[in-house]
Amino acid sequence: MKRVLLGVSVVVLTVLLAVAAGCGGKDSSSGKPAGKAAPVVIGVPTALGAIEGGDSLRAVQLAVEEINAKGGVSVKGEKRPLEVVSIDTREHEPGIPVTEALAAVEKLIAEKKPSAIVVGAFRSEVLLSSMELVAKHKVPYITTIAMTPESQKRIKEDYNKYKYVFRLCLNAPYLVNYLSKTMEFIGKEYKFNRAYIVVQDVLWAKGTGAGLEKWLKANGWEVIGMDTYPTGASDFSSSLTKAKAGKAQVIVPIFDMPQSGILLKQAKSMKVPALMAGFISPAVPGTAWKTFEGEVEGLVNLFFEIGPMPVKAVPKSVQFYEGYSRKYGQEMASKLSGHGPGPSYDAVYLLAGAIEKAGSLEPDALVEAIKATDMEGVIGRIKFTDDHQVVYGTNPKETATGVVFQWKSPGVRVPVFPEAVAEGKIELPSYMR
Amino acid sequence: MDRGIKVRSEDIFAISSMREIMYLALPRAAVIAVLLAFPLLKDLLGHYWQNVMLMTCTIALLALSWDLLASVGLVSLGQAFFFGVGAYMAGFLSRSLEMTPLFTIPLATVAGAVVCTLVLFPVLRLRGIYFGLITFAIPLLMMRMIEATKILGGTEGMSGLPPLPDITIELYLVITAVLVCVFGFKRLMDTDYGLVLQAIKDNDRSVLASGINIQWHKTQAVFIAAIPGTFAGAFLTHHYQFVGMPAFALEYSILPLTSVIIGGPGTFAGAMLGAFILVPLSELLRAFGTLRVVIYCAFLLIFAVGLPEGVFRFIRRKYHQFERVVPMEEAKA
């Protein structure tokens, strides 16, 4: 019996390994070198299992494919193709030590020797600790998911050490800005002034929640409560009860975990008469109306960056969306997450431009070139501040832009803010009218 | 076939000839030599594998700590507790008292072990899986407490802690620690004191009946076992210059446990060997992402169910057999 068992388990393990080898090998590197010239390697170390991470990698691959189709980038007069190498840091899973994610990043840098890294850390905590690694290995690092402003502070404090890190996506203060503008509109239009904030217990969400709370209090709102939920929590009834008892008119959720969709469902079943306005990652994709069976109606949600949500005011974003649909299919495109893919796609173009301008892959020259960037991307106009953050604003002609939208019947996402990209206005959902 | 030198090696006649001394000393010496030579090969192996070595030694320390606890009959499912306490202790000492790692690591090791012993003291009387249960729950509880109370940096942890001087020095530090633990624990178990500890595992009632305070012995064993664990935590904190909630992560409980099960419990060398198989292997499997955990589990299952003696005992047996193929004439003489 024992021997048979052992045999069976060895066979099972072998099959498992073989399957894994088949699947694991497939997506670890792509964008095969187009010509004979040595490729320029771009590293993507992120949480590939997370929706944002996976989408961002696909956006990067799309951009690389487009650039390679045109012959690649020219370095010192020689046309060289781009090549993407990715590694899964698993950092979105609760219980994965930061050190584990760092080990993955270090493995990528040491073994594949990328000329630059895009997408980068998923969690702010990992970004902060990766900065030491990046400084040690001197690799230009364009982060497009992690959002903490703390990294900018460090860049300012010790510029020469940390100058390799750039952020192309929204950061927490800009997010607060978008949310507060949205609240301002809601307050004016419907005379609402009672809000309840629920946030996920992670750095960026708490920072955003605290920033928004400050703004609300300074602008005549009453914040009835602010609760933090651990990543992975799935019962929100205590906050909803308190929100209902406190007669909150707006509930501001700030979450990037799939479980946060339950908040919507639970609020509906508990009949909480409040408008939901904030960020709930599972309710961003175009398929959300169907998955939630219409229960997302009225939810005001946002795309941190234009791109995955094509807006007419930025033709490039429409182009990106169509390109993405062609390569990965309509369904994948409509499932694009609200944070990451847009800037990740732009990051590759930005990098290609910087390499051509610098005329070399030498890190310090690249950093200078990236810093001097001024280009039109799918997220709007891209320009960096002194602390290496892309400027976000309300006009895509002048700055990079995010977009606030509302779910409206019969299942469409209507951009409502900023005015430059808006195609509609925030309306009260049917259960509040 | 299995006898010969093995029998002799366990008593004084073992050192009857140079050849037999070599026979006994070589495997040990070889392991020590390879480990000590490892940090010198940094140009050959590169930075990455040095890091893997560091991680391997860390897990080996936790595995050794597990094995020592298990030899008193205390089965822990939460080595992450020792690791996390050491890590946070080091982080706290260097953040609030601004000490250098030279002081924080030894201090955190000892103070952390004291804390661990105090926490586990009330539950030492539990047997079997109940002790396992409680050790399983404690690291998770610590994590949630830090999350909820926001003490010690809360979910963000503490970063920017002072680093250790150099990777070669770091490597020598942990490798020495591992070697000291392997041989030291083995020695300890062979002393009279170690016999009492083992007796507690085999039959605690009869030890009790002999007038020995088993509670006190268990407490001491927990303290000794906690030391490598807290050391590993304090050390990695300074290596990564960061400490946070993940210091109590399940990984630090599963990996040491799997290492011991692969290597074979009760031998210490097995625990170390297990870690040296498992951790590098898991690095090679990194491309598989989350599937790695499934693979660890498969290993755990195969070894726990199919090969409970573990790799080390298997190798040791083969080594003893291999030496004993004696020519007939010699045997006659």
Next chain:
Amino acid sequence: MEFMSVIVFGLVNSTILALTAMGFSLTFGLSGVANFAHGGLYLFSGYVSWMLLNYLGLPFALATLLAVVVAALAGALIYRLVIMPVRGIVLSEVIATFAVGVAILELFRWLGFVTYEFNLKPFIKGSVEIAGVAVDYQRIIIIGIGMLMAAVLWYFTHKTRIGLALRGMSQDEYTALSVGIESDWAATLSLALGGVLAAVAALAILPLGIISINIGYEVLLIALAVTVLGGLESTAGLVAGAFVLGYSMTLTSTLLGPQWMEVVYLVAIVLVLAVKPSGLLGRSKELEERV
């Protein structure tokens, strides 16, 4: 209003805890196997039902039934393949079942079963007001199922031949053997029943949220907490343990904030084992086993 909501949601949460822990507690009580794969089985049945509904398009009732059967088979298989070779070595049992549980959970994570789409539909949509508190039908159904299962369990272990045989086995293995009860058969059955209960709990409770990997780990911890708190073998202890935990969790969440909820059951495990190892309603026999 807040007071009422604590009462009502406390009741719901307590029932959820009891239902979650039932399978684990039954297996442990009947065969002494601490099935650390309980969380894995729980989530496994949820995913099976989801796949049957969404990939094969089976009708709801059939998918539910099949998921329960599959969970029972999985439980029995775990015993036959994994536990039987190491039966009696408690540590190996725990390690082996834990490995199975984690393997199941992480396999699903690897397969990408992590997004919001993986949710089960509630049996009946909508909600009703009880004393000013809106409670959805699903939660009311859960209370019903919980009470039903507790009653069935009590009847099964106290009145049926099989149930009595199993309890005999757990009380004195040798005597039971001598009257013709086969140990391995009994233990296989207890694992299968544990699987059934895990599946019933999963299919009733999962529609409240989504099927996510963390739930698997949480379920195991909850089962441990309730079992430790309530003592073994007695259905009354289980229910009492679940209610103590359920109400203290709901209260803590309302008074201190939701991030304290998980602290409660972990503290419960540690405190009960440290202070009163026999649990709330435990008897001396259990005390001897634990200390």
